[in-house]
Every structure is written in structure tokens, then in C-alpha cells.
Amino acid sequence: MIPHLKISTFAQQILSVKYQVLENINSPKDLKKLGVSELDQLAQELRFFVQEITKTKAGHIKSSLGVVELSIALHFVFDTPDDILVWDVGHQAYIHKILTERKNLFHSNRKFGGLSGFTNRKESVYDPFGAGHSSTSISAVSGFAEGAKLKGINRNHIAVIGDGALTGGESFEALNYIGERNLNCLIIINDNDSSIDPNVGALSQNQKYADFFTSLNLDFIGDVDGHDTAKLISTLGSLKNEKGAKVIRVITEKGRGWIDQIQTSSNPKQEFSFQEIFASKMEELALKNEKLVAISPAMLAGAGLSDFKEKFPNRTFDVGIAEQHAVTMSAALAADGFIPVCHLYSTFAQRAFDQIIHDVALQGLAVVFCLDRASLVGEDGATHHGNFDPGFLNTIPNIIITAPMDGKSLSCLLEESLKSDKAFVIRYPKGGNFSKDQKEIGLGFGKLRKLKKGKTKAFISYGAIGLEVQKALKDLKYSHYDLVYLKPIDEDAIATIFSEYDEVISIEENSPAGGLGEKLASLKAKWNSPIRLKCHSLPDQFIEHGSNNQLLELVALDEKSIKGF
């Protein structure tokens, strides 16, 4: 084991390392000249390099630190990019990126205009299939393996997937397919015994991987120490060009070589994020209402619900990376008389769209959906922006769709949601700086909220982007309304607004189709209203990564742009 180093030695360690091996490594072919001891030295250097360069938070680097030797061994043994190597949830692929012609760009990782934090087809031929969401890699290699058969070519197809991502249903769909077809695929289970929160699921708990894989007609080779470069190379080498569907499990330590950076002690907090307010309100509501239960697909910590789980262990369900199951199970809990609060990242709610329609809304079941990481998510970029949920949810009948502009509104809506007799969605972004003051504000059910009364122009914003609008309008005499409810939309109030102003400007931080702007335009058409209506939303494009401020500027939804509307 490499000891976890303390910050006191961090600078010293970095400085003492000259990257003697890494200096000469730019592409996989450079690796193939090295001996095992040099490869081990390279592994050490890579661990420092990736931490020195990225200085990023643990959640985004620890999975890559676990697969340093594996990344080296894969590129040593296989002939990428001709051999197809697909990384599940591409953020375990930092080392892969450094080894495949991106070392000198790696300083730009996750920065605006720079490398993506995930694998990306547009970035490199060494990324034959990108992934930000989990559990797609096995499907992907199956497609390439079928392609190779049709082309009559001989190549290797390798998927590297964490034991956490294996719990996602699509992984099983693909394993079941590959096993039947006995496709030329090597599935590497990177078992670091965690997804983002600690792993759940019987397969991980039970450790009967051989039975599991062989039941699916997959040749389970066994376990390999993921930090033993020589052993990895010999095992992978023996499997190269072996026909058929094979699985190995590589045992790794997540965050191996991670250098602890000591946190500066913080003063008592005055400001709280949406997540903290959500968590605090959940605790308050759970104390008052024993029917309330919380469901999360592997994102309890991200949700802010770690303490909630401590306090209400029997009423907190972490189902693993399994959004479909999370939603259907929530529906069943609602059918059984509970009030399930199903917390999903907006982008992952896409995985459970059918279940939201078929199991929840169609059955009229009162599941509360807290869609976190809604709208732009900054550095995670295009795979993770939560820009589609208002549009896709708005197509569904029998559902309530809301977004709080601020912390108090979130508290208020969460309390309101518990009274709902149908599905109730609350969408909010990461972060925010709100006081924890729980003094209630008046948010009537289905009502928009007047924030500022002015004249000639009325701004109607939806969700937290309203805070930008507030800043922009500070010195301007225009009105500002917070929509709160996208569905049902407050037609009466909107009719009044249409009659009182020369111009209405809508602002939403999501894809235009099915959103606020189109809804207002439809009302204008329905009422044959002469109101001048200008609609601003995220563009109908995939949006890259960068800080949220950079991205808001890019899409012209920042304070300065709004001032000019």
C-alpha cells in the first residue's frame, strides 16, 4: 500500500518527482518499450502528475487513481485505438487520457474550452465511445463486437466498468446479450467496492461473481490484483485475441495514492445551499410525518441526505445506481400509503423517464421527485447538465412541476409537495447561498410570485436563474415574477401580466422545447394577445463544460446579458 500522504509533504513530494518516465510518454506506443519496473515508476509519477495538475476534488479523481496500473497495463497489452477500449463513466479515465496523447492538454481538464472530465469521441480517437452516465460500456462494446463480425476483422473489445456501475440495469441487458451471442468482448470489473456512495446490491455483497457471470454464459477468469502491473499485463496478455466473452475482476483501491489536503477550519456557516436546505427540511418533515421516506439511487451524499440516513435509517433507501428501480419502488411505496421523496439528479432522471410516466403519473401516485443538479452543472459538462427535465416532464399528464428560486421557496415547495395527491416535481440546481431562516414565504399552490413591481416590461423567470434576473433588474424599473409552477401554470396571473405590460420576457435555464417560453407563446396565441413576448432559455444545443458563470455568459443568461434584454 502506498501510504496516504499528508499535505505537509505534498509540495515536497511533487517537487522531488521529475516525471522521469512520464516525460517520454505521449502515446501508448511509448509504453510498449518499457519494462515492468519502469511501468511501476510511471504509475507513481502518474499519481503525482494527475493530482498536481488537476488539484480537483476527490470525487472526481479517486476513481482514476484506482486504475493507474490497469490503465497502463491495458495500453501496454492492447493496440488502441484499433482495439476498442471503452471506459464506463468516463471520469475513471484520467490516466487513460494522459497516456493517449493528451498529457500536455491535461492541465485544461474540466476547464472551459479544455479537455472534458469524461471520455469523449470528439476529443480523441482513443475514446471510441464517450460516457458520463454509468452502465453503458458493455452495451457499447457489444455493438463494436457485432461490427467487427460484420466487417470480418479481428480486434479486441474491452469494457472497464466499476462494480457500482454494474448495478445499473443496462449493464445486465448487455451482459445477457453478449453471453448469448458469445461476442468477442473482455469485460473488466473494476471492483473498488464503491460507486459514489458505498456500494449496495446483492451481487456486490454476496461476491458470487463466478456464479453470476457463468450463469450468463460469460467466461469468468477470476480476480487480479489491480495494483500488480506485471500480473495485470500477463493476465490481459493471455486474454488478448482469445475469442468469446470473458470477464475478469480487478481488485483496486479507490483513491490509491491520494494525498490528503488538510481543510482549513471553517467558521460557523451563515449561508446554506439548496442541498443543505433540502436536507434540513427533510429532517423537519420526517419528524412531523412518519409516512415520509427517502429514496436515492446511489446519491445520498450528493443529495445532502447522509445525516438524514443516520437519523432515519429505516426510512432511507439507497438502491444503488438503479434509477428505474428507484422510481418504480417509490411508486409502490406511494401505493402502499407512504410519501416517498425520490431524489434524482436531473440528468439521471432521464434514465427513469418511462417509470415516471408509466408507474407514477399514469397511476396517479403521489411521489415527490426532487430533481437536483437541475440546469447547468458547470465542470461536469454536456453529459450532466440538467437542461432537459422541464421539457420532458411537461409532456406528462397528471404531474406538478415546480422550481424554487431560492432556499425558502425550496422549503415551502417541499412542505407543499407532501400534501399533493399526484406526482410533484421540485427542480433545483447545485449550490446557492441562502440563510437558513425558515420563516415561511407565501407560495400559494399553483401561483406565481410577484418579486418586484415595475412597469413597461415584466420578466417572468423559472427557478434559480431568477436570482440572476434579480441582480440584473436591481437598478431597473421593470417587474419581476417568479413562475414557481411550470405545471399547472398560473394562467390567471399570466393573463393579467399580459394585459398590464408592453413586453413580457421569459427566462429559464433549460432546453426551450416544452418549457416556459413555449408555454407563454401558446397562451399568447390562445388568447390572441398582442403582448410582445421574448423568450430566453438555454440554447437548443449541447453545452460544454466550464464554470457556471462562464457558461451563463456563453449562453447569454448572465446578469449582464439579462440587463440588455
Place this chain on the structure above:
Amino acid sequence: MIPHLKISTFAQQILSVKYQVLENINSPKDLKKLGVSELDQLAQELRFFVQEITKTKAGHIKSSLGVVELSIALHFVFDTPDDILVWDVGHQAYIHKILTERKNLFHSNRKFGGLSGFTNRKESVYDPFGAGHSSTSISAVSGFAEGAKLKGINRNHIAVIGDGALTGGESFEALNYIGERNLNCLIIINDNDSSIDPNVGALSQNQKYADFFTSLNLDFIGDVDGHDTAKLISTLGSLKNEKGAKVIRVITEKGRGWIDQIQTSSNPKQEFSFQEIFASKMEELALKNEKLVAISPAMLAGAGLSDFKEKFPNRTFDVGIAEQHAVTMSAALAADGFIPVCHLYSTFAQRAFDQIIHDVALQGLAVVFCLDRASLVGEDGATHHGNFDPGFLNTIPNIIITAPMDGKSLSCLLEESLKSDKAFVIRYPKGGNFSKDQKEIGLGFGKLRKLKKGKTKAFISYGAIGLEVQKALKDLKYSHYDLVYLKPIDEDAIATIFSEYDEVISIEENSPAGGLGEKLASLKAKWNSPIRLKCHSLPDQFIEHGSNNQLLELVALDEKSIKGF
């Protein structure tokens, strides 16, 4: 084995059966008084009864015929509705419905205003969780089992799921969860070795069910003859109130006791459905372009692609009930240089929404999606109407969304789609009566099509509902345009139309949010156009079942209603 009877004896058989046992059975408690021989007699009677009453097509009744004895045994042993019994894909539940207080309503099955063809919470307390889509039942019982723990009550939780539905990823997500939590659930695998098309997947092929389930910490009890009522009763009885997660596999014969109804021989066909035209064009294109491959999640026959598979076996991939995998694998095939045509029922495309975004559109991969059973689907009803896809797809950037009004347009769009450098969606409903005449019509890329030139009012329709509009406008002097492309929408042509008429009327057979009407309203607002715009779509409600004509009348999109617009 009960012999398959010929039609010649059908009437005679039906008449000779007096339903002596069934006559006195209205609810499960009536069953509990009977002995095994009477239960066997009841099974016979039920097989005739269900066929006599429904006279429905095989696809919708054969799965229920396979579970007659199982349905009887379940209700004999367990105490429904207190015990929770969930049927996966509710159309195997006809016998269950008859036994649970719906015998006298069963004549209305799948008819407008009558019983649903699937289980339905609103219909009966014996349907604690409804299902039209597959692979949700195990998740559902897990929710009820967690609920029972929280309530501190003792009850049984039973899911009955076909071996076909077991391939859907959500089933695995739920099994993995139940196994870890060791929930009080009995999972009954109804193994009739088929989904809708013959089954695929390594698990089914390999038959190592014991290894599979035990690897997930589920107690696999073994196989039971699904037509041996006494054995079923003793096995289920022994498991009643047994704690923990248990699985049994019941071997059944799908369609057991099905009475063949001889088809009247048909004359050579003059008219062809969308499905036949799709199939014919696919063959033509596959001959010309060897890159074309077809992917279907267990719906090859429904797609019309059975012959295609015969002719191009290596280029046809039936991946089983696994929509997520189907889409990601299609994306990989596109990344590998192929032209994948991924055929999905519109309603099942909801299952792969995230993959369409994350694996296809975001990566700019040119997958062709043929979304069949778009818009209203008649008797299958609310779980299966394809009314959401325009809305949810329209939120996605970098995708082309089209709908042919008729067979020729479908041919044309399919040909066009092969040239696309990005995802290309073609949505069309079941049925249609078109000539197979392949004379091309002019559908320019991204262009709407003028069907009829008139004055004062212009109708713009999207998709096959345009045929209703054509009929409605036959004797009226209004213009009619076929949109063809929802995305990119033909802004130039629409600007011209807005300038030429007093009124524009949009007609689409899908949910309003994100559809044609909202798009036109947005353009009207953007251009500050004074045009009078009236938008007609399916209502923002779940729509029941019935014939498509009944439903079009219900939602006021039938010929007569359109005449009045």
C-alpha cells in the same frame, strides 16, 4: 397436453361447456372452497370462457392461457388483496381478472369504457400495481415489502414475471436490491420460453437459473410444472409466510388450450400498412447499402421485420426486451461506421430516453430511429399510446424528428434518413392502407409539403393524422400542409404561410408540450406575427383504450371535429 382444437369444434366445445364451476366463482374466497379436481375443471372452463368472451387476437390472450392454473393456485393459496400480487406486463392477467370480481365485466375487456387489457389500480383492489410495460413487477413488490417492514405487518409479496420480461434491466436492478435486503418477496418466473418474439438472452439460453439467482442472494426453490394445480398449490403453500427473498420457476406452455381459428384465405393484397411499407423499403435499402443493420428489442415481428431477418440474418439484431441496450448498441454500431436502424415502439422508446440523449445525440451519431405505434394505439390504451415522443425528443439537440403522413412519405423519409449525419427519427402509427407504389414523392430535407392550396385558413398537420385532415377538408376550400419535419422545422415555409392566411390551424396526434402547436406559437411570438393560430393536439391527459376511431372522436381529432375547426 390439451390438444389444440380446430375451429370446426370451437362452437360445439363452447356450447357444451356450461361453466359449472366458474358459474359460482366471483372472488378468490369462492376458490378456497374447491378441491383440486374442481380447480382443474375450473381451469378448463376458464380457457374456454376467456376465448369465448374476448375473441381477441392470439398475442393478447396466449400469455394468459399459459397461467390459468398458476392464477388459480395463487388465489387459492394467498389472501389477496391483503397479500400483494403484482403481474408483470398485465396482459397475462386475464384469468386473474376473471377470478377477482371482474368475471361479469370481462366481456368489456379492451373495449371503450370497459376493462383494461392490463392490470389497473383504478379497476380493482386486487390490482395493487398496474403494468402495461414489462419488467417493473419486481421493483414494485420490493416497494410493498419495504412498506410492510415499516408498518410492521406480515403479508406476502408476489411478483409473476415472464422469462422474457426478466431480460429488461429494471428486473435486474430490483433483484439485486431485493437480494441484498432479503425482503419478503416471492418472485415467480413464468417460463414459457418466449417474450413476444422468441426469447433471447444468455440466461434463458443457458438455463442456469439457480446459479443466477443464488449469486444475487435469492433462494431459488426450483422448477414447478405450471399446469399441475395440485403441485402448484403445495409449492406455493409451503412458501406462504416463509420469510426472505425466494424465487420459483414455473414452466408453462404459452397459449395452452388455444383454439385455432382458421383464417379465411385472402386475395392478393392491394393495400399495405406502414409496417409493410417499412419492411419492404428496409429490404430494398439493405440490398443497396450493406452498412444498413436493423436492431429491435423483441419486436421484430411487430415491426414487420420477420422476413428481413430471414433475408439478412447477420444484419438483424433482436436484443430482447432491453431498450436501453438496443439504443446504446445502435450508437456503437454507428460509431463503428454502420447505419443502424433502431426500431422501437414509441411508448418503449421512453425506456431509452437517456440513451438517445447521452449515447446518440450528444455524440452526434447517425442512428435512425423508427418509432412505431406512434400516437394512439387503440385497445392497448393508456400504457401504450405513443403520445409523448415528439415532446420528449424535441427537447434533445442535434436530432432530426419527422413523421410521414402516408406510406410513400415513410419510404421517402427512410431513404433520406440513411444520408443523415445525425440521429434521425421517423414516427408512424400502426396500420394504414397504402398502395405499395414506390413512385417517389418530393420530400425535400427539412421541408414541409403542400398538399392542397386553398384560402383563408391553412391547416398544418404532423404525421398520419394528416389523413383525417385530408378527408375533413375534401369539400372545403382551405389549404393543407403536411409538416413532415418537426425538427428542424421549416421556418421559411411557415413564415410564408403566416403571411398568406387569416388563420393557421395545427393538428398533431400527440401530447401538446414541445410539439407542433407550441413550436408554431413560439414562431408567432418571435416574429410578432398577427396570424390567428389554433392548435389541436391530444389533450394533456392519459387517454383510455378503445378503437382508434372512438378515441379520435373522444379527443376531437376525428374527421367530423376537424371539419368544424
